[in-house]
Amino acid sequence: MRITGAYYLVLAALVFGIGAVGLLVRRNVLVMFMCVELMLNAVTLTFVAFSRMLDDVGGQAIVFFVLVVAAAEVAVGLAIIVAIFRRREGATADDVHLLKG
């Protein structure tokens, strides 16, 4: 049985969907953040699959930039979460619906 590019695309779509549903359903800010990471990983998987299907290394180079942006996003996002937790208890996203403390 040959695993073609379509398998990877369907798998990535499923993972992206799970991440999106988790982002919408969960209230814990950290878990929501992890769901964003899942969605980013699904997209990188798609990039690599297309890179192979089109025989173009550019798709793999783009994944590097996705990784860099994801690392920067995690650093800043977790710093924001830590700053919010200093002011209030609990990790529920609905408690933080104003930009001011």
Add this chain to the structure above:
Amino acid sequence: MEAFVFFAAAAILLGGALGVVLARNTVHSALFLVGALIAVAVLFVQQQAHLLAAVQVIVYAGAVVVLFLFVIMLLGVDDYESLEETIPFQRPAGIVLGVAAVVAVIALAGNTWATGRPSVRGSLTGPASGFGNVEAVGRELFTTFLWPFELTAVLLVLAVVGGVVLARRSHPGSGDAPDASAPRSEGAE
């Protein structure tokens, strides 16, 4: 063999993704996330993206998840999650929308647009051999993508500075007063 590796990695990836969403404990979510990320690395290897697989394990499964765990431990594990709905029907609507999005993506892939172009370019059936080695990716990064590659340095410096500034304790009076119980800013990168 190829099919076995793919389906095993796909099962771990889907199970890990579901575990992240469904686990009650935040630490369990983070551990499920590690499994999912390593399964993605396995799928990268299978598509001859060896360099990306190594970077995936080092950066994601290593640095990012460790950072997550640091923050979870710093803030205290919190099993409690509010079940009251501030927006009515948010959860069912979220699930329905997510399923609809996946169905739409899968249904649209492999179709043709109204202009006659296929919605998925490239052959869905085959890889090119000897493709995506470190040399090719490196050449692409340092020639075609040189300018964005240099800009990532700026982005990372900004992220480090932003992380330190945001996570720092900013009480004008207290300054550097020793506060043993205060959570310190952990090195972002």
